[in-house]
Amino acid sequence: MSTEYETLLDRAYNKLPETVKEHSRFVTPKVVALIQGKTTFLKNLGEISKAVNREPDAIAKYLIREFGTSGTYDSQHLSMKGQFRQNQIQEKFETYLAQYVICPDCGRPDTKIMQERRISFLKCEACGSRHPLAAIKATVPKDETKKIAVGDEVTVQITRTGKRGDGMALLGQYVVFVTNAREGQRVRAKITGIQGTRLFANAVEILK
Numbered sequence: 537m538s539t540e541y542e543t544l545l546d547r548a549y550n551k552l553p554e555t556v557k558e559h560s561r562f563v564t565p566k567v568v569a570l571i572q573g574k575t576t577f578l579k580n581l582g583e584i585s586k587a588v589n590r591e592p593d594a595i596a597k598y599l600i601r602e603f604g605t606s607g608t609y610d611s612q613h614l615s616m617k618g619q620f621r622q623n624q625i626q627e628k629f630e631t632y633l634a635q636y637v638i639c640p641d642c643g644r645p646d647t648k649i650m651q652e653r654r655i656s657f658l659k660c661e662a663c664g665s666r667h668p669l670a671a672i673k674a675t676v677p678k679d680e681t682k683k684i685a686v687g688d689e690v691t692v693q694i695t696r697t698g699k700r701g702d703g704m705a706l707l708g709q710y711v712v713f714v715t716n717a718r719e720g721q722r723v724r725a726k727i728t729g730i731q732g733t734r735l736f737a738n739a740v741e742i743l744k
């Protein structure tokens with residue numbers, strides 16, 4: 537294994553503050569959507585907003601803008617003109633989380649958006665880090681987050697053990713944390729969560 541690879545894994549892991557390494561990880565909320573005729577209804581806008589501690593208004597506006605459509609919403613529901621599948625909405629929602637909610641340093645959602653001299657910052661209450669929102673966007677290219685989705689299966693080589701016993705592997709720009717996998721194993725794993733450039737997965741098959 538190359539030193540460069542080791543360094544990447546080290547860096548990714550050491551970025552996680554102790555408190556985060558210990559605590560249970562954030563589970564990305566699932567959108568519930570329904571197409572009726574030429575309209576798409578997001579039925580749990582209220583719930584997902586509450587789960588990520590953002591205003592329904594902000595999420596609704598983001599989705600409407602991203603889909604390039606028009607829509608109406610209240611604190612619980614959103615309806616958008618056009619037919620959008622639930623997994624398309626989920627993808628956009630996860631991009632929203634990566635840009636406006638998830639701390640790029642520790643992967644926790646315990647953040648606030650703060651304004652300072654016309655610059656918006658994402659301030660993390662879990663690890664204390666602070667990032668200008670514009671900079672976070674730049675580090676999460678949309679096409680990269682689209683490539684891998686929850687439920688996808690990937691094959692990775694586990695090259696290290698995380699402190700919680702997870703197997704760790706690198707996959708392109710992502711660091712993958714695989715439960716039920718050990719260092720040295722090559723596994724097929726199913727993605728169960730995505731946080732920025734961190735993927736969480738369960739091993740479904742040990743290949744060797």
Ligand SMILES: [Zn+2]
Nearest residue numbers: 639642660663
């Ligand atoms: Zn943080």
